[in-house]
Amino acid sequence: MNKNKVLLREFNMQKNMIIMSIVAGLLLGIIIPSSIFSVHAQNKIIINGAGATFPFPLIDTWRVDYKTIKPEVDINYQSIGSGGGVKQFTAKTVDFGATDAPLTAQEMQSAPGAVHIPETIGSVVAAYNIPSIPDKGLKLTGEVLGDIFLGKITKWNDPKIQSLNPDKTLPGDDIVVVHRSDGSGTTFVWTDYLSNVSSAWSQQVGKGKSVAWPTGIGAPGNEGVANAIKGTANTIGYIELSYALTTKTPFAFIQNKEGNFIEPSIASTRAAVAAQSGALPKGDQPWTNVTMVNAGGKDSYPIASFSYLLLYKELSTDPNIDEPKAKALVDFIAWAITDGQKTGESLNYVPLPDTVVKLDQDTLKSLTYKGKPLL
Amino acid sequence: MVCLVTFSVFRGSIQIFSYEGVIGFLTGTDWNAVEGRESFGALPYIVGTLASSAIAMVIGVPISLGIATFVSEMSPPRLAAPISFVIELLAAVPSIIYGLWALFVFRFWIRDLIEMPLYNAFHGSLPIFAKYPFGLDLFTAGIVLAIMIIPIISSICREVMRVVPNSQREAAYSLGATRWEAVRIAVFPYAKAGILGAAILGLGRAVGETILVTLVIGNVIGIAAIPTTLFSQSQTLSSLIANEFNEASSDLHLSALIGLGAVLLILTMIINIGARLLVRKMVKVPTGEKGRR
Numbered sequence: 001m002n003k004n005k006v007l008l009r010e011f012n013m014q015k016n017m018i019i020m021s022i023v024a025g026l027l028l029g030i031i032i033p034s035s036i037f038s039v040h041a042q043n044k045i046i047i048n049g050a051g052a053t054f055p056f057p058l059i060d061t062w063r064v065d066y067k068t069i070k071p072e073v074d075i076n077y078q079s080i081g082s083g084g085g086v087k088q089f090t091a092k093t094v095d096f097g098a099t100d101a102p103l104t105a106q107e108m109q110s111a112p113g114a115v116h117i118p119e120t121i122g123s124v125v126a127a128y129n130i131p132s133i134p135d136k137g138l139k140l141t142g143e144v145l146g147d148i149f150l151g152k153i154t155k156w157n158d159p160k161i162q163s164l165n166p167d168k169t170l171p172g173d174d175i176v177v178v179h180r181s182d183g184s185g186t187t188f189v190w191t192d193y194l195s196n197v198s199s200a201w202s203q204q205v206g207k208g209k210s211v212a213w214p215t216g217i218g219a220p221g222n223e224g225v226a227n228a229i230k231g232t233a234n235t236i237g238y239i240e241l242s243y244a245l246t247t248k249t250p251f252a253f254i255q256n257k258e259g260n261f262i263e264p265s266i267a268s269t270r271a272a273v274a275a276q277s278g279a280l281p282k283g284d285q286p287w288t289n290v291t292m293v294n295a296g297g298k299d300s301y302p303i304a305s306f307s308y309l310l311l312y313k314e315l316s317t318d319p320n321i322d323e324p325k326a327k328a329l330v331d332f333i334a335w336a337i338t339d340g341q342k343t344g345e346s347l348n349y350v351p352l353p354d355t356v357v358k359l360d361q362d363t364l365k366s367l368t369y370k371g372k373p374l375l
Numbered sequence: 376m377v378c379l380v381t382f383s384v385f386r387g388s389i390q391i392f393s394y395e396g397v398i399g400f401l402t403g404t405d406w407n408a409v410e411g412r413e414s415f416g417a418l419p420y421i422v423g424t425l426a427s428s429a430i431a432m433v434i435g436v437p438i439s440l441g442i443a444t445f446v447s448e449m450s451p452p453r454l455a456a457p458i459s460f461v462i463e464l465l466a467a468v469p470s471i472i473y474g475l476w477a478l479f480v481f482r483f484w485i486r487d488l489i490e491m492p493l494y495n496a497f498h499g500s501l502p503i504f505a506k507y508p509f510g511l512d513l514f515t516a517g518i519v520l521a522i523m524i525i526p527i528i529s530s531i532c533r534e535v536m537r538v539v540p541n542s543q544r545e546a547a548y549s550l551g552a553t554r555w556e557a558v559r560i561a562v563f564p565y566a567k568a569g570i571l572g573a574a575i576l577g578l579g580r581a582v583g584e585t586i587l588v589t590l591v592i593g594n595v596i597g598i599a600a601i602p603t604t605l606f607s608q609s610q611t612l613s614s615l616i617a618n619e620f621n622e623a624s625s626d627l628h629l630s631a632l633i634g635l636g637a638v639l640l641i642l643t644m645i646i647n648i649g650a651r652l653l654v655r656k657m658v659k660v661p662t663g664e665k666g667r668r
Contacts, residue, residue: 080621083623104410106625176509181589181594181618183620183621185622206411207409208408208409209624210622210623212405212596213596216595218595218596220590220618224590231510232511
């Protein structure tokens with residue numbers, strides 16, 4: 001019996017040894033090749049960015065596409081929201097920030113030397129669910145939209161709506177307003193537009209990423225609003241154009257500055273930005289008051305806005321950026337605003353008009369690392 | 376740990392308390408984060424939190440107690456095991472799953488099968504039903520919260536009732552009690568401290584639940600978040616924090632949201648202390664059927 005036990009113990013020890021050597025071998029196997037690999041690829045550059053959720057699908061596609069051009073550059077973008085993006089950019093914990101709303105005067109002060117680089121365009125539509133009008137094309141003006149969202153127009157067959165749509169039968173039901181409950185760049189664009197076209201709105205509510213809604217139901221996210229609209233009759237709400245196109249939610253044609261009712265689309269949004277872009281400031285100037293809403297031009301859709309990338313004009317301001325990284329970052333953005341724009345269109349992102357691309361290129365050329373230009 | 380959390384929450388909210396005043400923040404009904412018009416008041420969300428949790432408790436506790444009683448006292452053992460297994464499985468479902476299911480499926484059932492009939496039956500004559508229902512409201516939030524807390528409360532109640540000594544039941548039976556009477560006079564009094572504890576645990580989850588509530592409560596802001604009917608949209612402390620924290624860029628807005636967290640912390644503390652006192656008071660009374668028959 002005892003002998004057996006000893007044998008058993010020996011066997012167990014042997015077994016342990018075998019297991020240990022296997023584990024050690026595996027560990028070595030993992031460590032050695034990867035260390036060889038890391039020596040081999042020590043010029044790998046990781047660019048960290050954070051910010052708005054709206055451009056995330058686009059930036060993520062750029063990440064993949066750019067890998068085929070510059071395999072040594074890894075782009076890591078966290079879509080934590082514009083507010084978070086600005087905060088991390090100001091705290092210099094990321095290499096670039098992204099935001100749907102330009103920096104406010106106060107934010108500019110806490111991040112001196114920040115430049116704005118518009119990288120894509122978003123547009124917001126008024127989506128609705130009226131059982132008697134299953135298709136897109138209800139006509140609305142900014143003023144009427146303002147009154148609906150203020151709770152002043154409460155019935156769909158209100159004369160103000162009916163007179164814009166003489167060919168449609170509108171129900172006599174109550175209008176149910178749906179808005180975003182979470183703070184969002186989409187809300188900023190929407191309220192920016194309403195403030196611009198309705199003086200009552202601008203006096204009573206104003207613009208912001210989250211505002212004091214006078215009426216309606218709040219739902220989180222584009223998908224929350226779209227779901228609330230689809231699931232409830234006689235609703236109206238606002239969602240991103242790309243989201244409305246993908247989910248085939250009917251949306252309204254909105255009257256622009258010249259009096260035309262414009263269908264929201266990539267082309268009409270691009271037209272609006274092209275019409276408005278003549279008066280843009282330089283990249284390093286304050287963009288606080290830049291707005292693309294209610295643009296002139298007969299084909300312009302009136303509810304559009306830039307989404308911005310944020311960088312420091314002197315890239316060494318951020319101690320995490322060394323020279324190769326600064327170069328890689330600027331190269332990547334230079335690619336994104338030119339070749340990268342083609343990717344955007346297939347994802348329903350509105351490509352930048354040429355004037356804006358030119359402006360961005362000038363901004364990139366003005367960027368420096370320790371005084372030396374990078375492009 | 377608790378001290379650290381409390382400390383940082385209160386430090387983060389100093390700014391809002393000095394801007395609005397403690398009383399002003401607690402009783403204010405405005406909530407406006409627009410630059411230049413800032414005004415923050417927490418009252419509507421305190422009311423919303425209490426109201427949604429109250430609905431959850433009113434619905435959830437009796438049902439949980441019923442389930443626990445059935446499983447531990449009445450059902451044949453062959454049935455008890457699978458039932459408790461299924462209920463415990465429900466307790467493991469994350470709240471986001473309940474929330475999404477409620478948003479995409481359940482809210483339509485509630486609207487069409489409960490809310491619309493109630494609304495039509497009273498035609499606005501009964502104030503609590505006098506609002507055209509959409510299914511995204513306080514009532515839905517309360518029911519889904521109830522569904523979420525039932526597994527927890529009923530599992531604990533079942534365990535508490537199971538440890539009631541058999542001698543208690545046998546004593547009741549020997550006095551000629553029916554099965555229901557035995558449960559009522561022998562099991563419930565013996566287990567009541569535990570049952571209360573289970574209910575408080577459920578209440579704690581309901582008060583703090585965030586994502587589920589955000590999806591179905593309708594998320595209105597300001598004075599409108601004080602519900603006037605059962606079918607009103609509302610907002611809770613935690614849902615407002617979840618909604619606005621990500622994009623809050625001004626320091627004051629951020630501080631106001633952390634202030635809501637402080638209020639929530641105090642609210643849960645009050646509930647817990649209240650529960651402790653209640654349990655202590657009840658345990659002092661000798662258990663058993665003294666003076667009942």
